């Protein structure tokens with residue numbers, strides 16, 4: 207593998223990389239200024255946050271909900287309850303071993319509103335999703351004076367974080383810390399109401415775009431990475447340093463610190479400004495640094511070419527000390543999932559980093575509602591993951607690319623779905639799925655398979671154009687599933703409601719089989735006289751086993767080498783094709799080009815033909831007749 211990057215030892219010197227100034231890319235609803243001090247021993251943080259919120263809703267606002275995500279890691283929180291259910295279903299494990307020091311929480315010490323005074327005592331926890339009185343992941347404040355349309359309001363919040371031992375998305379492990387979902391974050395005014403859900407074990411995030419100015423004070427020895435660009439770093443007299451970050455047109459801010467990171471850097475040049483790539487590796491995995499750089503650059507090249515320009519000046523890739531912190535996305539910041547032993551033929555590290563980078567486009571920039579429509583982020587991202595990995599490694603070798611063993615990403619996506627096909631539609635709200643397996647199988651695997659199957663209906667190029675249009679038209683907005691489906695119909699010029707109604711909003715299962723494939727002489731007496739030149743009657747029956755109606759192709763082969771392609775609209779439960787020709791049927795296969803990735807069972811798609819006139823059976827029955835006649839004669843003789 208080519209060595210792309212350059213290993214740099216971390217320097218505590220100030221690095222000033224001002225962002226090129228450009229007009230805002232998003233409606234900047236929020237501006238967060240946070241001054242935070244991290245205690246690396248206690249794994250706690252104290253901060254002062256100033257949030258300036260611009261009321262662009264067109265109406266006066268008198269109440270504001272805030273996410274307090276870290277409270278998900280309190281013992282009786284909804285998140286923990288759901289995570290225990292997942293553990294019982296064979297999912298997330300380890301929580302039963304937690305004791306008091308491992309839990310996490312965020313505590314608001316003071317909550318003031320400029321011009322309206324100290325409202326700390328007015329804060330009220332609400333549980334809009336499940337009514338759990340012990341869930342403190344959403345807090346609401348009523349303002350004495352409403353904020354008029356077009357006006358801004360300034361919240362001054364002092365808070366204290368206790369980070370959990372990392373189990374998912376945020377927390378500490380040894381000297382490593384991933385600071386995700388760590389500050390009070392305002393909800394989104396969306397379609398005429400506040401959208402601010404509790405934190406669930408299977409939900410991710412939704413927030414407004416804006417500007418972040420964050421100061422992190424932490425021990426001097428820490429190597430730090432974060433959303434945005436580092437604009438300053440200054441050492442303090444008490445053995446700490448204060449690192450300053452600035453980010454524009456993002457909707458979240460995450461950071462990480464670990465004194466042992468090895469830093470790899472490179473630059474990607476696509477259709478926009480140069481993008482600085484910063485990879486922070488655990489020392490034990492440092493040999494994999496160039497591999498991370500390579501997959502980031504290759505992925506960025508495909509996204510740039512296929513969907514559009516990456517609009518930020520930097521991307522930070524973090525190799526976390528604990529796998530539980532891996533495979534996570536934040537704006538301009540992703541966590542990977544590598545290990546020192548990953549052989550070159552096992553493309554799992556590439557798969558994770560490609561996937562998390564893809565989120566920059568769907569979660570980060572298009573920014574759909576991950577609580578309510580998770581498929582728009584995870585699913586579209588799983589589809590583009592298949593496309594990118596296949597273009598880099600080949601169709602059936604994008605997960606395992608061995609000499610003797612290969613396995614492709616599209617097979618992995620379809621397999622995940624086929625195990626959980628009947629529980630939930632793609633449009634289910636993320637926390638309402640039957641379980642973790644169904645959430646994963648449907649949100650990721652089914653959506654990817656639905657979009658791969660869609661390629662067979664509208665063409666691969668049209669599909670790429672539709673996804674590009676989705677990105678270009680809706681970047682920095684918060685579009686919905688309806689917007690996505692309409693975009694595909696518009697770009698393809700086709701009414702696809704029949705497909706979307708079954709695939710997206712329904713749970714119908716697609717499964718076609720060849721239930722019968724047989725032949726016998728058209729004229730039995732003729733065949734008896736001259737078997738070689740006889741005409742044979744062949745029949746192929748294709749059966750729609752599932753409720754999902756989908757047009758299909760059937761390939762029929764004969765022993766003279768001839769082949770016929772049939773088309774069936776799939777409307778009835780079954781259909782029979784018949785042939786009379788001077789050749790015997792050899793085999794029949796439904797979906798011979800393997801285009802219908804939603805078919806949950808590929809094993810019943812083909813069948814070898816049998817001689818179907820009962821000749822073999824008659825032969826056997828003749829023996830039986832002879833034998834039974836003999837037997838009865840013998841019995842008659844005895845009696």
Ligand SMILES: [Zn+2]
Nearest residue numbers: 561565584587
């Ligand atoms: Zn994902």
